[in-house]
Amino acid sequence: MAAPAKRARSRSPVTTASPVLRATPAPLPLPNPGRCQVTCFSPLAAGPSGGEPDGDAVAGFLRWCAGVGLELSPKVAVSRQGTVAGYGMVARESVQPGELLFAVPRSVLLSPHTCSISGLLERERGTLQSLSGWVPLLLALLHELQAPASLWSPYFALWPELGRLEHPMFWPEEERLRLLKGTGVPEAVEKDLVNIRSEYYSIVLPFMEAHSDFFSPTVRSLDLYRQLVALVMAYSFQEPLEEEDDEKEPNSPLMVPAADILNHIASHNANLEYSADYLRMVATQPIPKGHEIFNTYGQMANWQLIHMYGFAEPYPDNTDDTADIQMVTVRDAALQGAKDEAERQLLCERWDFLCTLEMVGTEGAFVIGREEVLTEEELATTLKVLCMPAEEFQGYKVQAGRGEQEREEDGLKITNIPKLQVAWRRLLRDSVLLTLQTYATDLKTDQDLLSNKEVYAKLSWREQQALQVRYGQKMILHQLLELTNEQLP
Numbered sequence: 001m002a003a004p005a006k007r008a009r010s011r012s013p014v015t016t017a018s019p020v021l022r023a024t025p026a027p028l029p030l031p032n033p034g035r036c037q038v039t040c041f042s043p044l045a046a047g048p049s050g051g052e053p054d055g056d057a058v059a060g061f062l063r064w065c066a067g068v069g070l071e072l073s074p075k076v077a078v079s080r081q082g083t084v085a086g087y088g089m090v091a092r093e094s095v096q097p098g099e100l101l102f103a104v105p106r107s108v109l110l111s112p113h114t115c116s117i118s119g120l121l122e123r124e125r126g127t128l129q130s131l132s133g134w135v136p137l138l139l140a141l142l143h144e145l146q147a148p149a150s151l152w153s154p155y156f157a158l159w160p161e162l163g164r165l166e167h168p169m170f171w172p173e174e175e176r177l178r179l180l181k182g183t184g185v186p187e188a189v190e191k192d193l194v195n196i197r198s199e200y201y202s203i204v205l206p207f208m209e210a211h212s213d214f215f216s217p218t219v220r221s222l223d224l225y226r227q228l229v230a231l232v233m234a235y236s237f238q239e240p241l242e243e244e245d246d247e248k249e250p251n252s253p254l255m256v257p258a259a260d261i262l263n264h265i266a267s268h269n270a271n272l273e274y275s276a277d278y279l280r281m282v283a284t285q286p287i288p289k290g291h292e293i294f295n296t297y298g299q300m301a302n303w304q305l306i307h308m309y310g311f312a313e314p315y316p317d318n319t320d321d322t323a324d325i326q327m328v329t330v331r332d333a334a335l336q337g338a339k340d341e342a343e344r345q346l347l348c349e350r351w352d353f354l355c356t357l358e359m360v361g362t363e364g365a366f367v368i369g370r371e372e373v374l375t376e377e378e379l380a381t382t383l384k385v386l387c388m389p390a391e392e393f394q395g396y397k398v399q400a401g402r403g404e405q406e407r408e409e410d411g412l413k414i415t416n417i418p419k420l421q422v423a424w425r426r427l428l429r430d431s432v433l434l435t436l437q438t439y440a441t442d443l444k445t446d447q448d449l450l451s452n453k454e455v456y457a458k459l460s461w462r463e464q465q466a467l468q469v470r471y472g473q474k475m476i477l478h479q480l481l482e483l484t485n486e487q488l489p
Contacts, residue, residue, distance in 0.1 A: 057157040058087075061257075064154035070258055071103045076293060078261055087158060088263045088292050095287040101270060102258050103278045110144065110152050111254035112136035117143050117214055127207065130199050134232055137253055139207065141228050142219045155257045159235075162227035166310030169193060169230060171462060179466035182439030183303050183473060184324055184365070193226075200225045233308045235260045239274060262295035264309075266319045270295050302469045312468040315450070315475065322374065323476035324365035325435050327382070331360075333430035334386045350385050350393060357381070357400060368476055373412050380412035387423040417483040429484035432477050439470060443478055446471045 058078050065072055072078075075093045082090045095101070107114065112121045121128065121136045128135045144150040168176050169189045176186050200222050208215040236253035237260075256279055259272060269285040270293050287293060297305075301322040302312040312318070331351050338344040354360045359378045366382075367374040388396065417425065436442075449456055449467055456464065 057154075060154045061158050065258065068108045068151075069105045070108055071100075072258070073099070073101050075099070076101050078258075082290060083292050084263055086160070086263075087261050089261055091287045091289055091291050091293060094289050095283045095293075097283050097285055099283045101281040101283060101293060103280045104256055104258055105278055106276075109254050109256055109279070110140065110155070112140050112252070115140035115144055116147060116150070120211065120214065124207065128203060130203055131195065132199060133250075133252055134229070135199065135203055137232060137236065137255075138225065138228050139204065141232075141255075142204075142208070142224070143214055146216050146219050152255075152257070155255075158261070159231070162224070162231065165227060165230050165234075166461065166465075167230045167233065168307060168310070169226070175462065178440065179463060180306075180469065182435075183466075183469050185303055185307050185469070188307055192229075196226050196229050197222065234310070237272070237279075259295070262293055264297045264305075265294045266296070266299075266313060266317065268294040268296040302472050306465055306469050310465070312465045312472070314468050315472050318472065319370065321472040321476065322367050322369050323435075323473040323480075324367055325379075325431050325477075327360040327364040327366060327378075328362055329434050330366070330379075330382055330386070330427065330431045333434055334427055336434075337427070337430065346390065346393075347386060353397060353400075354382055354385055359385075368414075368480060370476060370479075372414055376412045383412070383420075383424040383427055387421065387427060414480075414483070417480070418486040420484075425484040425486075429481060432481045432484065436474065436477055436481075439474065441470065443471075443474045446474065 062072070062078065064070075073095075075091060075095055077090050077092050078087060079090050080087055082088075089101070112118060115121070117140065121139060125136070128139070144152055145156065150156070168180060168185055169192055171179075176189060180186050204225060205220060208220050232253055235255060237256045238253050239251045241248055241251065256272075259279065259281060262270065262281070269283060269287050269291075270281055271284050272295065273280045273282055281293075281295070283293070297309070299320040300308075300318075301320060302318050303322075303324075305318075306312045313321075315321075331347070334347050334351075335344055338347055351360065359381045364378075365375075366379045373379055385393065385396065412420075417428070420428075446467055449459070450471060456467075459467065
C-alpha cells in the first residue's frame with residue numbers, strides 16, 4: 001500500500017508525486033512534490049489529445065482494458081458526468097470498504113522497462129542519469145507517443161491536450177508572480193524551468209539525435225518535453241519502498257493506466273495497493289451509488305497541488321494544507337530585534353551553529369499545518385538557540401558536540417505555543433509578520449474576494465486557484481499569530 005507523502009522542509013527541489021503512486025511523491029530536483037473537489041482540476045480535465053469524441057475515446061480505452069487484462073469492476077464507470085473535473089470514475093452501484101475497483105497488471109504499466117525501446121534505454125542507462133531521475137520514462141513517452149503501433153495508444157487518447165495543461169509553469173511569468181507571490185510557487189517553478197531546459201539540452205536532445213531512427217523530428221522539442229514533464233508530474237506513479245529500504249533511492253516513476261483517471265481530495269475513498277503481479281485500487285470508505293471515487297495523491301498542501309497539478313482544494317477542504325516560514329526569515333526576524341552590532345554577531349554565530357547541526361539552511365522552511373508543526377524539532381531548536389542566554393549557548397554547543405539528545409519537552413506543538421517563553425513567542429510572531437509581508441495582498445482582501453460569490457465567479461480559473469492557495473496559507477499564519485500574541489507584554 002502506498003505510504004503517506006512526507007512533507008519536505010525545503011521548497012527547493014520540491015517533491016514529485018503521481019496520481020496514486022502519488023501517495024509517495026518522488027524527491028525531484030526538477031519539478032517540485034491530486035486532484036480535488038468542487039473547483040478542482042484533474043490532469044484529464046482538458047479532454048483527450050486525440051481526435052476522437054469523448055465517448056469513442058472512453059469506449060476505445062475500455063476495449064483496450066479488456067484486451068490487456070486490466071480488470072474494471074462492473075460497479076465503476078469512467079465518465080465525465082458526475083465528476084468534479086474532466087474524466088473521473090463514478091460508482092454505478094454502492095461500494096463497500098475493501099472492495100476491488102480495478103486491477104492493473106504490471107505488464108500494462110508504461111515504464112522504461114515495458115516500452116518498446118526498453119533494450120536501448122537499458123543499454124544507455126549510464127548516459128541517461130540526471131538529477132530528476134525521470135529521463136528514461138520521458139524518453140519512453142516521447143517514443144511511444146509517435147509510434148504508430150504503440151500498445152498504449154488507446155490510453156493516450158484519454159490524455160489532456162498537452163498545450164492546455166494548467167500548471168503554473170505554463171502561466172506567463174507576470175501572472176504567476178502577481179497571483180502566487182509569497183506562496184513559494186514562483187520560486188519553485190523558476191527552478192523547474194531551469195532544470196528542465198538543462199536536462200533537455202544536455203541529455204535528452206543529444207540522445208534523440210544519436211538515435212534518430214527511434215525519435216522523429218516532431219518529438220525533438222523543448223516545449224513538448226516541458227509538457228511531458230508536467231504530465232509526469234500530474235500522472236506518473238512512484239512505487240513506495242519497503243520499510244527496510246527507506247535509505248535507498250526512491251523508485252523511478254511510471255505510468256499506471258486507469259489509476260490516473262481518479263481525481264483527488266484529502267478525504268479520499270480509495271487507495272492503491274501493490275502486489276507482485278497487479279496494482280489494485282481498493283475502496284477505503286463506503287461509496288454510495290452515483291458518487292465519485294477519489295484517490296489520494298498524498299498529504300499535499302495547496303501550494304504543492306497547484307504547482308504539480310494546476311489546482312487547489314477550496315478552503316477549508318484541504319486538511320493537509322500548510323504554510324511555510326522560510327528559515328532565513330526567522331534569522332532575519334532575530335537580527336531585526338538585535339540591539340547592537342555585538343548582538344548581531346552573536347546571532348550570526350548561533351545561526352551558523354544551527355546550520356552545522358543541519359537544523360536550518362538557506363533554502364529550507366519551517367512547515368506549519370493547521371494542527372501541528374511538521375518541522376517541530378527544527379523550529380523548536382532554532383527558537384531555543386536564537387533566544388537562549390549567552391552562557392547557556394556556550395554550554396549547549398558543548399552538549400551538541402557530544403551528541404547529546406534533545407529532551408522531549410523541547411518539542412513544539414501548536415497547542416503549546418501560548419505556553420512558550422516570551423522570547424520564543426516574540427521571535428515566532430515577528431517571523432510570521434515578516435512572512436505575511438511577502439504576499440501581494442492581505443488576508444482581508446482575499447477574504448472579501450472569497451466571500452463575494454458574484455465577484456469570485458468572475459475570476460479566471462487561475463485567479464480562483466491561486467486565491468485558494470494564498471488564503472489557506474494566510475489563515476494558518478494568522479492562527480499562529482494569534483497564538484504567539486497571547487499574553488505578550
